[in-house]
Every structure is written in structure tokens, then in C-alpha cells.
Amino acid sequence: MVALDVSHSRRRRVSDAAVPQSVKGRFRRLKTRIAVAGSAVFFLLPWIPWNRGEGRPYGAVTFDLAAGRFHLFGLELRTQELYFLTGFLLFAALGLILANAIAGRVWCGFACPHTVWSDAFLFIERLVEGDRRERLKKREARLSGRRIAEIATKHALWIALSAAVGIGTVLYFGDARVLLADLVGGRADPIAYGLAASVAVTVYALGGFFRETMCKFMCPWPRLQGAIWDPEALSVTYRDMRGEPRTSPKKAVELRAAGKPAGDCVDCDLCVAVCPMGIDIRQGPSIACINCGLCVDACDGVMGKLSRARGLIDFVAWTEIEALRRGEKPLAPRIVRPKTAALAAALFGLVFAAGLTLELRVETAMSVQHDRNPLSVRLSDGRVRNGYTLRVSNKTDQERRLKLEVLAAAPVEVAVIGGETAAGEILLPPDADREIRVTVAARPEAAGPLTFVGVDPATGQDVRISDTFIR
Ligand code: SF4
Ligand code: SF4
Numbered sequence: 001m002v003a004l005d006v007s008h009s010r011r012r013r014v015s016d017a018a019v020p021q022s023v024k025g026r027f028r029r030l031k032t033r034i035a036v037a038g039s040a041v042f043f044l045l046p047w048i049p050w051n052r053g054e055g056r057p058y059g060a061v062t063f064d065l066a067a068g069r070f071h072l073f074g075l076e077l078r079t080q081e082l083y084f085l086t087g088f089l090l091f092a093a094l095g096l097i098l099a100n101a102i103a104g105r106v107w108c109g110f111a112c113p114h115t116v117w118s119d120a121f122l123f124i125e126r127l128v129e130g131d132r133r134e135r136l137k138k139r140e141a142r143l144s145g146r147r148i149a150e151i152a153t154k155h156a157l158w159i160a161l162s163a164a165v166g167i168g169t170v171l172y173f174g175d176a177r178v179l180l181a182d183l184v185g186g187r188a189d190p191i192a193y194g195l196a197a198s199v200a201v202t203v204y205a206l207g208g209f210f211r212e213t214m215c216k217f218m219c220p221w222p223r224l225q226g227a228i229w230d231p232e233a234l235s236v237t238y239r240d241m242r243g244e245p246r247t248s249p250k251k252a253v254e255l256r257a258a259g260k261p262a263g264d265c266v267d268c269d270l271c272v273a274v275c276p277m278g279i280d281i282r283q284g285p286s287i288a289c290i291n292c293g294l295c296v297d298a299c300d301g302v303m304g305k306l307s308r309a310r311g312l313i314d315f316v317a318w319t320e321i322e323a324l325r326r327g328e329k330p331l332a333p334r335i336v337r338p339k340t341a342a343l344a345a346a347l348f349g350l351v352f353a354a355g356l357t358l359e360l361r362v363e364t365a366m367s368v369q370h371d372r373n374p375l376s377v378r379l380s381d382g383r384v385r386n387g388y389t390l391r392v393s394n395k396t397d398q399e400r401r402l403k404l405e406v407l408a409a410a411p412v413e414v415a416v417i418g419g420e421t422a423a424g425e426i427l428l429p430p431d432a433d434r435e436i437r438v439t440v441a442a443r444p445e446a447a448g449p450l451t452f453v454g455v456d457p458a459t460g461q462d463v464r465i466s467d468t469f470i471r
Contacts, residue, residue, distance in 0.1 A: 019132050020278075023301070025301060028293075030110065035119055039116065059071070067397050104289075105289065108292075109291040109293065125154055162201070212278060215288065225287065234315040237315075241321075245261060265312060268302055274294045299313040366393075384441070386470055388439075388452075390438055391434070392428060392454065394432055400428045401426065402463075403426075403454070405452075412446055417436075450469045
């Protein structure tokens with residue numbers, strides 16, 4: 001039986017949560033590297049050129065709203081293909097659940113954009129106002145000219161960063177070189193300014209003022225996290241059986257010499273001070289913990305200075321804690337287990353399905369409806385005539401032409417009623433559907449299945465649809 005205690009911090013004032021202390025360590029380094037790599041990708045992607053031909057979008061990743069297209073390097077998705085977005089969202093959700101089953105809220109702690117820009121805002125704050133102790137002191141102090149200058153500098157840098165993210169977002173919606181010049185030169189569309197401003201204001205508000213509040217109360221993921229919490233996931237946990245009872249290093253030596261219990265936790269509160277969420281993880285797993293590992297770094301640093309083993313706070317499966325509490329030897333963490341294997345298989349299946357759909361997708365589609373009344377007409381020369389309505393969709397952003405042929409059991413005479421070019425081809429405007437009236441006349445022996453074939457003379461590709469010729 002696994003028990004989960006959920007507890008919010010009671011030791012740290014809520015107002016202190018937004019003033020976390022800096023910390024050094026392996027998880028801090030990993031967070032910084034992920035943030036730098038993620039930011040580099042975000043800001044550089046729209047500048048990578050991709051040759052799609054004259055007059056087509058320039059960037060490797062571009063949302064071409066006017067043409068209703070999303071370009072991702074060589075891949076082009078149309079608005080009619082929204083199911084790819086559904087597939088992507090499903091993939092992202094399953095990916096999050098898989099990451100959660102392996103290592104809890106690591107997405108939140110390391111890669112979520114809100115975490116990344118909150119970290120960047122905190123970095124600026126520390127740069128201008130100093131580390132936690134100084135900032136807390138300055139909060140209580142009276143305003144001076146120097147303090148006002150510090151606050152103004154901090155907000156100016158925050159606004160510059162927010163504006164960069166806002167403008168960076170807009171560059172995904174066209175040619176980055178032109179858009180940037182237009183935005184800076186005041187020539188851009190008001191919608192572009194509106195989008196840049198709304199993204200910038202959101203980043204400024206969330207990164208500057210609603211940091212941990214966003215993760216605790218505004219984001220839906222923690223609520224879901226509570227429901228899908230996995231006792232085998234490697235989550236940041238305090239090894240209480242090792243840390244308790246808390247005592248100073250000096251007292252611990254005396255207690256141990258007297259044969260009394262003394263834990264490794266020296267109650268320095270550093271793990272609490274560095275936590276961006278204001279959690280005291282020693283009180284038990286918390287639904288608000290984003291698994292960022294900063295308290296692990298803090299405690300490892302303390303343990304290192306005391307020449308004690310690291311890992312008093314660590315990424316640990318709850319099942320291990322339970323086993324240790326029962327005095328049993330814990331089993332090694334199981335990354336591969338039925339749940340993670342099933343989720344990985346589902347992700348693989350989604351990628352496979354998306355690849356197959358892309359491979360099989362058509363640029364021109366055709367459907368047919370036979371005339372109902374009359375089904376056929378007997379002509380004076382003994383032949384029979386049937387009428388059909390063809391619906392042809394051109395899913396490309398280029399005009400296309402189709403040469404229509406009909407395959408039947410006997411020779412047929414085909415007539416397209418309106419819309420043909422002089423060469424007998426059907427014109428299809430870009431991104432459009434067309435209805436075409438077609439009559440087929442033939443000897444009664446042609447009765448039976450027949451196939452309409454539309455051949456694109458430029459590419460030689462064809463599209464086919466079958467129906468029946470009725471005598
Ligand atoms: S308790 Fe530790 S891992 Fe959880 S949010 Fe706080 S610092 Fe990060
Ligand atoms: S950092 Fe480690 S030693 Fe210090 S209070 Fe936290 S758990 Fe205890």
C-alpha cells in the first residue's frame with residue numbers, strides 16, 4: 001500500500017516564495033543549458049531560410065496565415081489538415097504523461113516556457129538587486145534614489161526581454177527579415193503589433209509577477225498531475241529516515257556518541273530558500289513541486305561541505321521511500337515497466353500514423369455523384385447517356401489543370417459541361433473545390449463499372465474515382 005502525503009510549505013512566508021536564492025549544482029546547470037538551447041531554437045528558427053520557390057514563405061518554420069499553411073522545413077500542412085494538430089496535441093499529452101511516469105513534473109521544472117522565462121527574469125533580478133538576502137532586505141528598506149534606479153533598471157530589462165519574446169513570436173508569421181524591418185520601422189500590420197504586445201505583456205506579467213502562482217493555481221497540469229501521480233516515478237523527495245531527527249553537526253556527533261539517533265539534516269533551510277515554489281520538501285511530496293532539482297543541488301552542497309553522503313534530497317521513487325521506512329532493501333528504480341512501455345508504444349504509433357498519413361495524402365481529391373432522375377437517357381442513335389456531378393478539390397496553393405478521361409467496358413464519349421480550357425482540361429483554382437457536370441454517352445454494352453481519371457498534365461499524377469454506367 002502506498003501513501004501520499006500532500007503538504008504545502010508552512011515554514012516560508014508566501015511573499016518569500018518569489019525571492020528564491022541562487023544555487024549551484026548539476027540540476028541548476030542542466031536547467032540553464034536547456035533554457036539556453038530552447039531560447040536559441042525559439043529565436044533562431046524563423047531566420048533559417050528554406051527554399052520553396054519564388055513567392056513562397058522564406059523561413060524554415062512559418063505560419064502562413066494568408067494562404068492557410070504551416071511550413072515546417074520541407075513539410076507543408078494546410079488548414080484542412082487540422083487533424084495533424086490534434087495528433088500533435090495527443091502526442092504532447094502522451095509525452096507529458098510518459099515523462100511524468102518516469103520523472104514526475106520534469107517538464108515543468110526544466111523545459112516549460114514559463115519556467116524558462118521565469119528563470120530569465122530571476123536572473124535579471126539577481127543581477128540588478130542581488131541575491132535573496134539582499135532582495136529581502138531591500139524590500140523592507142525605505143525607498144532611496146538608488147533603489148528607485150535599481151527597480152527601474154530591472155523593469156526596463158524585463159520589458160526588453162518580454163518585447164524580444166513578443167517580436168520573436170511574430171517572426172514566425174512571415175519572412176523574418178521583412179517583418180522585423182517593418183516592425184522596427186513602424187510599417188507592420190497593426191495585428192503584428194497587437195500580437196507582439198499581447199505576448200510581451202503576458203511574458204512580463206507571468207515572469208515578473210506570477211511566477212510560482214502560475215504553476216500552482218493557473219496551470220491545469222498540477223491538477224492532472226495529482227490524478228496521475230505515479231509512485232514509481234523518480235520525484236524529488238526527502239529521505240526522512242536518513243534526515244530525521246534534524247540536528248546540528250556538532251550535536252549530531254554528541255548524540256551519536258551517546259548512542260542516540262541523529263539525522264543528517266542540519267535544518268539549515270537552504271533547500272527551502274532556493275525553492276522557486278516556496279516548498280519545504282521535507283514535509284512530504286507536494287503537488288506544487290515542479291521537480292526542478294534545485295533543492296537537491298542545495299542539499300548536496302550542504303552535505304558535501306559536511307563530508308556526508310549526497311542524496312538526502314534526491315530524485316527517488318516513492319516506492320523506495322516506503323521500502324526504506326519498512327526497513328526493506330529498495331528495488332532499483334524501474335524506468336521500463338508496462339505503463340511506460342505502453343505509453344512509448346502509443347507515441348511511436350502516433351508518429352508512425354502521422355508519417356503514413358503524410359505519405360498517402362493526396363493533393364487533388366475527387367468524388368462523384370450519379371444523376372438520380374433520370375438515371376439514364378436513351379439517345380436517338382441507340383446509345384445511352386448518363387449524367388454525373390464530379391467534385392474536385394485542389395489542396396495546393398497553385399492553380400492546377402486536370403485532363404479528364406473515363407475508363408469503361410466499351411468506348412465512351414465524355415462531355416464536360418462548362419469550365420474546360422481549349423485543350424479540354426479542367427482548371428482548378430488554388431485551395432478550392434469545383435463541381436463539374438459531366439455526361440458519358442456509350443453503347444448499352446458499356447453498362448457496368450466505370451472510372452473517372454483526372455490526369456495532371458504537368459506532373460503526370462492522376463486521381464481516380466469509380467461509379468456505374470447504367471443502360
Ligand atoms: S521542492 Fe525542490 S524540486 Fe520541488 S519545486 Fe522546490 S526546489 Fe524544485
Ligand atoms: S538543505 Fe539539506 S540539510 Fe539543509 S535543511 Fe534542507 S534537507 Fe536539511
